[in-house]
Amino acid sequence: MRSFSFFERFSKAFQDHPSLTRIIVVSTISGGGLIAYSEANASYGATGSAAVVEIGTKKKKVVLLGTGWAGTSFLKNLNNSQYEVQIISPRNYFAFTPLLPSVTCGTVEARSVVEPIRNIGRKNVDTSYLEAECFKIDPSSKKVYCRSKQGLASNGKKEFSVDYDYLVIATGAQSNTFNIPGVEENCHFLKEVEDAQKIRKTVIDSFEKASLPDLSDEERKRILHFVVVGGGPTGVEFAAELHDFVTEDLVSLYPRAKGSVQITLLEAADHILTMFDKRITEFAEEKFSRDGIDVKLGSMVTKVNEKDISAKTKGEVSSIPYGMIVWSTGIGTRPVIKGFMKQIGQGNRRALATDEWLRVEGCDNIYALGDCATINQRKVMEDVSAIFSKADKDKSGTLTLKEFQEAMDDICVRYPQVELYLKSKRMRGIADLLKEAETDDGSKKNIELKIEEFKSALSQVDSQVKFLPATAQVAAQQGAYLAKCFDRMEECEKNPEGPIRMRGEGRHRFRPFRYRHLGQFAPLGGEQTAAQLPGDWVSIGHSSQWLWYSVYASKQVSWRTRVLVVSDWMRRFIFGRDSSSI
């Protein structure tokens, strides 16, 4: 019955030849042109080592919990037909979360930022998906217990268990209310697509409410007071988007609301966007002040009631009436992860601890990545004796500079803090590091190191251990890394490619995960964006906005969402944002 063979072939061509995705040329209506180019993400590319499955070999069952950035990136990059992947998540789609603030105001539609998870993944890997939430992990029996989010009958929800050979936990985190009373009940969050849709409806509803007759000025002002709690990138972007939506679209449609709208941003720290360069923070604060967005710094929220929010600023508690609050202050642990951490003796942590290969500490064949996990970087000082004896090849009890230099590569791979320490002290090499240690000892000029001198040289190194931020970028890189490890599991078992094992024999199978920061954006509204790129390169303004458009278009998970997002942007330019309350 279908006769769209042309279109099918066309769309198939894109799927079969991913290289086509490197260039998007979008012809625009009305001469406004947008050329978004996609930097091909070489470091994530499949390593092309698809192993041939021998007939009769049973496939290994990988259970993947979660369809966020980490899980989707894992799925997208896994390229080995020896695995069958069972995905379990309450969301049957991947959402491009960095665009959620845009969804709240209709700059981009909700459906343009989601892609069904069943469309993601390579064809040679067997994948299947179950729409359910995992509520218990049992590492002893290698089972996860799940619950369908929909009741199958009136007598309750359906529960079932799934076996695994490998478990990949990528369930992400949830919003953190810090147990402040009233937050859960009265605030909007901005983690899921549904949250963004609800915020959009609430904004429009507020304007409709404020247009009703017989309303006091005070009440109208309360209804149109939008409070954003949290001055991180999400909160700042939402405040900026909302300001644009109000000034560009809503004020002309709702004349009664004019003059009554107020946006307030509450931040507990002394500045907003603290993770960015000072120049960006300053620019953002100035721009917001020009735009009339009231930024209240050093404000700790203490309580949220139905119609007002209490905050402590410089020791003084004051209460502000509000119409809507968006809570965007940080992340907390999901119940299933909390429970699992208790089981495996990590009960008092914030997130699952993994080693540098993303393996959950104390478990076999369980991996965790993304916002639900943190990497516990091994300290140099814990291993310093083992490092010394490994480096001391002639077992002389002292280390020559040459011996140290030979071991240095493996040390730097295993303990990235060493390299960071050298960089932070502007040292060119190990010789400098040794010199530093020597100065304590006076002007001694020997080239043989004893263990005490070695320890002393490395003593400050562990101060450079960095925790990775809970961002989409980290999660995506971890997913791609883990997929690569899975792809090469057998190969690297035979020919390990990691650094030398300091406390054991031989080498680690893989190089540990290493995060490569590609930069970060902070859209500030009015077609201006702040960008901080690697090497402390800072750019603020309209040009960064176009860079933002290009990067976000290129990073889309599928051609469908890419076309949709770009056409949503064009639609917004031409027709503005829609204010229908659906």
Add this chain to the structure above:
Amino acid sequence: MRSFSFFERFSKAFQDHPSLTRIIVVSTISGGGLIAYSEANASYGATGSAAVVEIGTKKKKVVLLGTGWAGTSFLKNLNNSQYEVQIISPRNYFAFTPLLPSVTCGTVEARSVVEPIRNIGRKNVDTSYLEAECFKIDPSSKKVYCRSKQGLASNGKKEFSVDYDYLVIATGAQSNTFNIPGVEENCHFLKEVEDAQKIRKTVIDSFEKASLPDLSDEERKRILHFVVVGGGPTGVEFAAELHDFVTEDLVSLYPRAKGSVQITLLEAADHILTMFDKRITEFAEEKFSRDGIDVKLGSMVTKVNEKDISAKTKGEVSSIPYGMIVWSTGIGTRPVIKGFMKQIGQGNRRALATDEWLRVEGCDNIYALGDCATINQRKVMEDVSAIFSKADKDKSGTLTLKEFQEAMDDICVRYPQVELYLKSKRMRGIADLLKEAETDDGSKKNIELKIEEFKSALSQVDSQVKFLPATAQVAAQQGAYLAKCFDRMEECEKNPEGPIRMRGEGRHRFRPFRYRHLGQFAPLGGEQTAAQLPGDWVSIGHSSQWLWYSVYASKQVSWRTRVLVVSDWMRRFIFGRDSSSI
């Protein structure tokens, strides 16, 4: 802060010059071209009689209830600055309802078929909008009582009253459950945008449910059994859309569901699409049978339980397990209209009775149009003596053929059934009508008619009184007609242009409303549509589908929705429909 002056100018150009809307050329990605032309809707065009408001004249307040087809068409066409329009509706947008079946399966997005009501209406007419539902109309004090759909506080909803000079009731109708037990609780309806969104989510959820493990075949089949009740255009189109969605998009994504999906259409009458030509009905029934859609004719639903639906077919009651039911059987009266009808003595009617000028019978300055109203066409036989004496200009007590012929124009305008009667009997003119009357009397050949002969000639005429169907087309034409009347109210007071008043002196101010049927579509899935155009011109197949695309693109209420709908269609061609459960 905004620098999109080019885009602003561009979009303004379209708004200021509606003639531009006559041609849409949409350049398509990938060479698949679609040229949709918009037939300029001349008969609805503004008559350009915008009266200049004298300074000091108080504007007349028109309260418009409803933002559906009738209300929006009224608003769009009203072009007289002497009025200020207060729109009251719980929906702050107009929805292009004929595309709702497409929204249920994601062929078109919900937001592409809605336009904020504040964007509709001409600039020279003062309009304002209140998001509220009218729950009481008081014609004696000229007030409507309304309730905001959102509570302003925990202490309940906000109520207020609004005064009017003229009241235009266009609240539409609601789904009719015929008081069959279980329908309200267990069925989906398809009247509002939210309904369509819910259906879409439920369809995807059903497929996710059916993919869960540990499910019996029987249970899986039940979950994937979609029942449509009602074989009218909406029900048929939904069944067809769902079939396409399942076969084109879902089956490949949900391999477990393959072979378990069943669509059943229950229709109480002997055929589906009874309002269409027989050829269309036959084609549709055959196509559905080929597609595997089970059409059960002569099936009266008697009860709906949580997991099964009971229907009586040829006297036998049987019960069928189902996963989802869409109820699309007809329309019922809204509570506010029911209450108002009771007040004005129309308590036992289905809809508000109006005269041929859309004025509610028994009320001053209240108009009703669209699905909430029916026109009570005046019968010829009620007025026959008055007609006779008006036509008998020389008061001779008899009517010559000439006298009759002279009166005929006015009679036909006032009583359109006369013209329909002539047409149905294939008579060319009044002479034939008279001949028919004469034959009763033998071969008498006089040219003078007595009142009894006149009555006898017209006695069968009233059988041709037609009730208008409850369609978007009727509502839109009524809205445009009423706006034209409002525009020319003063002018026509002085120079009435309607037919002679049979029972009074002078002429009616306006010509009565006359419906012009422009044809009707029934999309049948698989890129095939049945079209029945005026003059019983029937077309079925792919060509009609393209006609359907063109007409539906051209009939969009704004350029924004037009572009969105067309790009949604293109997206569907290229990428298929989205199956994310949001």
